[in-house]
Amino acid sequence: MNGQTKQPTIETERLVLRPFAMEDAADVQRLAGDPAIADTTLNIPHPYPDGAAESWINTHQERWQSGLGVICAITLRSTGELVGAISVLGVSQQNSHGEMGYWIGKPYWGNGYCTEAARALIRFSFATMGLHRVFAHHLARNPASGRVMAKAGMRYEGTLREHTRKADVFEDLPLYGILAGELEN
Numbered sequence: 001m002n003g004q005t006k007q008p009t010i011e012t013e014r015l016v017l018r019p020f021a022m023e024d025a026a027d028v029q030r031l032a033g034d035p036a037i038a039d040t041t042l043n044i045p046h047p048y049p050d051g052a053a054e055s056w057i058n059t060h061q062e063r064w065q066s067g068l069g070v071i072c073a074i075t076l077r078s079t080g081e082l083v084g085a086i087s088v089l090g091v092s093q094q095n096s097h098g099e100m101g102y103w104i105g106k107p108y109w110g111n112g113y114c115t116e117a118a119r120a121l122i123r124f125s126f127a128t129m130g131l132h133r134v135f136a137h138h139l140a141r142n143p144a145s146g147r148v149m150a151k152a153g154m155r156y157e158g159t160l161r162e163h164t165r166k167a168d169v170f171e172d173l174p175l176y177g178i179l180a181g182e183l184e185n
Helices: 022-032 035-040 052-057 060-065 113-127 143-151
Strands: 015-018 070-076 082-092 097-104 133-137 155-166 169-179
Touching: 015 113, 022 035, 022 052, 022 082, 060 070, 070 113, 082 113, 097 113, 113 133, 113 143, 133 155, 143 155, 143 169
Parallel strands: 097 133
Antiparallel strands: 015 070, 070 082, 082 097, 133 169, 155 169
């Protein structure tokens, strides 16, 4: 992406979005393994399997280098503490778009960390990755995730009705998107 082999670090007022390291695996398993995270996200299982965090982290550098996306650890600037993850994946060079996804550990909910990280990663997606569009969706029963998308500058574009199945229940997925020209400073 943009000729960079090493994934850059992104800094905000309170956060550092950096590449995951293998040392983060135990914290990923602890935070993502909370049943509340699995219940509010589409792709995180519960119980969170041993070794899954390590396997997941091992995929990140190749995705970045191959231009398929970026996955960042969301850490507190003041302490370096891991609070969650955010990504833009499924990058299509032909269509110049990618899909944003994220999770924040339950102890860190309600602090605005996800919105701050989303704004920074959207800017990065346009400026560094050269994308034209970033989109995201969330489980309809998790409206807080939609509020994050809206606060990050994304527009509601419609709902994919019963688009996916989670635990044998068909779920609606509200869809949000933002174009490079719509980004506010």
